[in-house]
Amino acid sequence: MWSRAGRSRRLGGHACSHGGQNGPSILDSLGLAAVRAERRDGETVALIVQKYGGSSVADTAAIKRVARRIVDTRNAGHQVVVVVSAMGDTTDDLLESAAEITDHAPEREMDILLTAGERISMALLAMAVTELGAPAHSYTGAQAGIRTDSNFGRAQIVGMVPERVARAVHDGLVAIVAGFQGVSKDEDVTTLGRGGSDTTAVALAAALHADVCEIYTDVDGLFSADPRIVPKAHRLRTISQEETLELAAHGAKILHLRAVEYARRHNVPLHVRSSFSEKEGTWIANGPANPQLAGLVPEAALAQNQEEQMEQPIISGIAHDRSQDKITVAGIPNSPGKAARIFEVVAEVGANIDMIVQNIPVANPERANITFTLPEGDARRALDALEAHRDELRYQELRYNPDIGKLSLVGAGMRTNPGVSARLFGALSQAGINIDLISTSEIRISVVTKLEDLDRAVQAVHTAFGLDSTESEAVVYGGSGR
Ligand code: ASP
Ligand code: MG
Numbered sequence: 001m002w003s004r005a006g007r008s009r010r011l012g013g014h015a016c017s018h019g020g021q022n023g024p025s026i027l028d029s030l031g032l033a034a035v036r037a038e039r040r041d042g043e044t045v046a047l048i049v050q051k052y053g054g055s056s057v058a059d060t061a062a063i064k065r066v067a068r069r070i071v072d073t074r075n076a077g078h079q080v081v082v083v084v085s086a087m088g089d090t091t092d093d094l095l096e097s098a099a100e101i102t103d104h105a106p107e108r109e110m111d112i113l114l115t116a117g118e119r120i121s122m123a124l125l126a127m128a129v130t131e132l133g134a135p136a137h138s139y140t141g142a143q144a145g146i147r148t149d150s151n152f153g154r155a156q157i158v159g160m161v162p163e164r165v166a167r168a169v170h171d172g173l174v175a176i177v178a179g180f181q182g183v184s185k186d187e188d189v190t191t192l193g194r195g196g197s198d199t200t201a202v203a204l205a206a207a208l209h210a211d212v213c214e215i216y217t218d219v220d221g222l223f224s225a226d227p228r229i230v231p232k233a234h235r236l237r238t239i240s241q242e243e244t245l246e247l248a249a250h251g252a253k254i255l256h257l258r259a260v261e262y263a264r265r266h267n268v269p270l271h272v273r274s275s276f277s278e279k280e281g282t283w284i285a286n287g288p289a290n291p292q293l294a295g296l297v298p299e300a301a302l303a304q305n306q307e308e309q310m311e312q313p314i315i316s317g318i319a320h321d322r323s324q325d326k327i328t329v330a331g332i333p334n335s336p337g338k339a340a341r342i343f344e345v346v347a348e349v350g351a352n353i354d355m356i357v358q359n360i361p362v363a364n365p366e367r368a369n370i371t372f373t374l375p376e377g378d379a380r381r382a383l384d385a386l387e388a389h390r391d392e393l394r395y396q397e398l399r400y401n402p403d404i405g406k407l408s409l410v411g412a413g414m415r416t417n418p419g420v421s422a423r424l425f426g427a428l429s430q431a432g433i434n435i436d437l438i439s440t441s442e443i444r445i446s447v448v449t450k451l452e453d454l455d456r457a458v459q460a461v462h463t464a465f466g467l468d469s470t471e472s473e474a475v476v477y478g479g480s481g482r
Contacts, residue, residue, distance in 0.1 A: 046211040046292040051083040051201035055218040056275035058088035067128035082176045083201040086117025107152035111191045118178035136174035141181035148182035148190045155190035160207035198259035206266035211290040215272045221281030224467040225318040234469035237300040238283045243316045246444045250408035251321030314413030315465045321406040325379040328371040331396025349385045351378035355439045405454030408446040427464030
């Protein structure tokens with residue numbers, strides 16, 4: 001699974017070159033390369049970014065527990081930068097308060113309001129860490145140099161200048177950064193979209209050339225399927241970034257999709273694990289871990305070559321998605337330009353299309369049917385727009401089905417192993433499950449089934465690909481998956 005390029009770069013470089021990616025880091029450009037302080041025994045320490053989700057800091061007892069873990073990591077000799085989410089359901093509570101006041105909250109005020117949640121948790125966590133004898137400073141997104149565009153509620157990071165964070169680490173402080181927020185060039189406070197703290201953590205890890213970005217949540221890592229559906233799902237020890245991207249893009253909830261994209265673009269190794277247990281989680285990277293992380297990462301993550309890599313299954317995991325709906329535009333005149341117009345109409349209302357299937361009935365070749373799936377939140381707008389253009393598009397019927405489910409089988413081994421589709425379809429047919437739509441990428445096969453069949457489909461396919469674990473491994477501690 002490890003790429004050759006990743007391997008040679010890591011083995012060839014000086015210890016200081018371990019970490020996310022190539023090129024000079026912000027630390028070097030600030031003349032703060034000494035952030036990689038030498039330990040007394042002369043070994044360079046690892047720089048670790050730890051991100052704690054809302055369920056990990058739900059109350060003050062939880063904050064103290066997290067502080068203990070941070071201080072333990074630091075006392076083991078590592079440098080630690082922390083990114084924290086708002087406590088428990090704080091963000092939802094703030095949204096509710098705003099909704100009690102207005103249906104038309106100005107976006108700018110919404111963002112200032114929502115960033116308050118992370119300010120509370122970051123300050124309390126800094127106090128708890130300091131209380132344990134490790135001095136800590138907390139920083140807002142703006143103070144941490146997270147520069148974004150001005151799209152309130154869904155801002156994109158356009159630059160990272162974490163100078164104060166780098167200096168804090170250099171000075172031996174634990175830096176604690178508020179997740180999910182940044183500052184625009186007009187100096188307005190912005191948010192990165194729900195679940196955006198993962199992205200904050202990955203962006204900081206990239207800018208600081210951290211050796212790993214640890215994402216702490218309330219499950220033990222990435223599983224071969226959702227343990228709530230498949231109790232015999234097993235924890236993945238290692239997985240590549242591209243497979244993780246496919247799983248996250250097709251319904252696996254554990255990581256924010258944008259964070260995975262950012263990690264892939266900047267080659268930041270991720271380690272997803274639980275803050276409620278000491279178990280190692282899942283190493284997500286295209287190469288082995290810095291050996292200085294021994295003991296902190298799954299053993300398989302340290303293997304330097306593929307021969308040592310025990311875990312190389314053809315299939316890594318199964319994602320599922322209940323949140324899509326299906327629209328069929330039936331009886332469209334079978335002439336050039338019709339499909340283009342349909343999707344223009346749908347795109348104009350901002351609907352995001354996933355699968356598309358066209359079929360032309362043999363008995364009636366002058367008319368085509370086009371079926372597509374889209375997020376349920378976009379369905380109404382798409383249907384209204386298609387209805388409004390009925391005369392122009394000259395279709396015969398518009399059909400809508402909200403009760404569909406999508407199963408996605410993901411594995412890099414599909415590239416080189418034939419017979420994966422046959423086994424998938426075989427498993428579904430044996431379980432008596434009808435396949436509605438099919439789509440594929442190089443390393444993924446997705447099928448749409450009836451919503452009511454989805455859980456059984458996931459279970460059957462999990463077993464058919466030999467993914468079932470002999471013991472029950474999955475523990476969900478908090479339940480939110482955050
Ligand atoms: N607190 C924000 C949210 O609930 C960001 C995050 O937790 O990542 O969406
Ligand atoms: Mg639906």
